[in-house]
Amino acid sequence: MTDILDDGGIASPARAQIGADVRARLERNPMVSRIDSDKIDIFGRQAFLSREECAALRAMIDAGAKPSTLFSGSANADYRTSHSCNLDPFDDLVRAVSDRICALTGLPAHHGETLQGQRYTAGQEYKVHCDYFPVNADYWQRMRTCGGQRSWTTMIYLSNVDRGGETHFPHCEFMVPPVEGMLLAWDNMDRSGAPNVMSLHAARPVELGTKYVVTKWFREHRWQR
Numbered sequence: 001m002t003d004i005l006d007d008g009g010i011a012s013p014a015r016a017q018i019g020a021d022v023r024a025r026l027e028r029n030p031m032v033s034r035i036d037s038d039k040i041d042i043f044g045r046q047a048f049l050s051r052e053e054c055a056a057l058r059a060m061i062d063a064g065a066k067p068s069t070l071f072s073g074s075a076n077a078d079y080r081t082s083h084s085c086n087l088d089p090f091d092d093l094v095r096a097v098s099d100r101i102c103a104l105t106g107l108p109a110h111h112g113e114t115l116q117g118q119r120y121t122a123g124q125e126y127k128v129h130c131d132y133f134p135v136n137a138d139y140w141q142r143m144r145t146c147g148g149q150r151s152w153t154t155m156i157y158l159s160n161v162d163r164g165g166e167t168h169f170p171h172c173e174f175m176v177p178p179v180e181g182m183l184l185a186w187d188n189m190d191r192s193g194a195p196n197v198m199s200l201h202a203a204r205p206v207e208l209g210t211k212y213v214v215t216k217w218f219r220e221h222r223w224q225r
């Protein structure tokens, strides 16, 4: 019975183990630095992608980007004003980047959603949200059968931004400014494997320049689209 009720909103030893495994692997990596916070497990890795790789991914985003939607599919026009697209998983570069993210984190490729590209021009933003699924949302019933909860988020900045565009974690009192080629990885679960409300974050409005990112969200189980 408890298994049936474990719907992603409560502590879970399995999700806690995913968090611990990734954390241990990132902490062993001399190229990775932990952002100092006792509220969230979050890490940065500079120069994860080369300038050429960032440029190629930016071009793919420019070619494919459409106005972003929210996961719920709701048309809340001012909440996520960027443009985005799913990148072709069979493209050689997209495949290489995804493989490298899996090698860095140790997370299995088949738990990863499609790499998503996103572009913000001046004035565009993604307001505060959590990447994990709220279990009281109607779409959760679908999500729990196609991979379950989102555990880690990995995101790579593909451009520097002249002003604005920081990734802000308001409960944790820090902001990460975009740096071309830098990867950011955080656990959306807390140490008990329950959704971590401290992982709430926003993409602050770009003030000057254009911000590009790719994001890959990892599910707790095999992801089936």
Ligand SMILES: O=C(O)CCC(=O)C(=O)O
Residues within 6 Å of the ligand: 118, 126, 131, 155, 165, 166, 167, 168, 201, 202, 203, 204, 213, 215
């Ligand atoms: O663009 C950012 O800095 C954050 C993006 C984000 O939160 C997301 O795509 O889930």
Ligand SMILES: [Fe+2]
Residues within 6 Å of the ligand: 129, 130, 131, 201
């Ligand atoms: Fe997010």
